Amino acid sequence: MLGTIELDSLAIPCIVGILPFERVEEQPVFVDLELDLDFGPAAGSESIEDTVDYAALAESIHELVKEAKFQLIETMAEEIAKFVLARHSMVETVRVRIHKPRAVPQAKDTRVRVERSR
Numbered sequence: 001m002l003g004t005i006e007l008d009s010l011a012i013p014c015i016v017g018i019l020p021f022e023r024v025e026e027q028p029v030f031v032d033l034e035l036d037l038d039f040g041p042a043a044g045s046e047s048i049e050d051t052v053d054y055a056a057l058a059e060s061i062h063e064l065v066k067e068a069k070f071q072l073i074e075t076m077a078e079e080i081a082k083f084v085l086a087r088h089s090m091v092e093t094v095r096v097r098i099h100k101p102r103a104v105p106q107a108k109d110t111r112v113r114v115e116r117s118r
Contacts, residue, residue, distance in 0.1 A: 002092075003039035005054055008032055009099070012062050015069040016076065016100065029073065030099040031061060031080065037090045052088050060087070073098040073112050081116040093117040 010031040015023060035052055042051035061080055070076040077096045084094045095115045103110035 001038055001040040001043060002036060005035040005037070005052055006033065007054055007058055010058050010061065012065045014065050016065075016071070016073060017103075018071050023069075027100070027102050029065070029076070030101075031065070032095075032097040032099070033057075033061075033080075033084070034093075034095040035084065035088070035091045036093040037088075038092075041090075050090075052091065057084070057088070073100050073103075073110075077112050077114045081114050085116060085118065091118075 010033070011028055012031060013026040013028050015026055016029055017023065017027070037052065039051070042048075044050075061083070064080065064083055065076060068076070068079065070079070077098045080096045080098075081094050084091055084096075093115065094117075095113065097111055097113040100110050101108070
């Protein structure tokens with residue numbers, strides 16, 4: 001019973017970027033996550049231990065991004081994907097999209113996306 005958990009636009013004000021002002025002034029990034037996993041165990045047990053606690057996951061990703069102060073959103077996406085796969089053995093595939101709306105002033109949004117599987 002493969003299913004997908006999605007978190008859409010997890011807002012994280014953080015230090016991110018390579019420009020001097022970006023290294024001192026927080027700016028918003030938004031993280032989208034898609035986690036593919038077997039829903040069977042959780043559907044059968046109704047237990048959070050048999051799935052991903054997405055509220056706890058959102059909090060830990062928030063902490064990771066705030067503490068890391070990434071220079072590139074590409075690195076941020078890779079590190080989040082690694083983090084999810086390392087911490088949640090039931091996740092088979094993770095897709096991470098990072099939105100950095102202030103990256104290109106002439107654009108509505110700038111995004112990167114990675115997909116990683118076991």
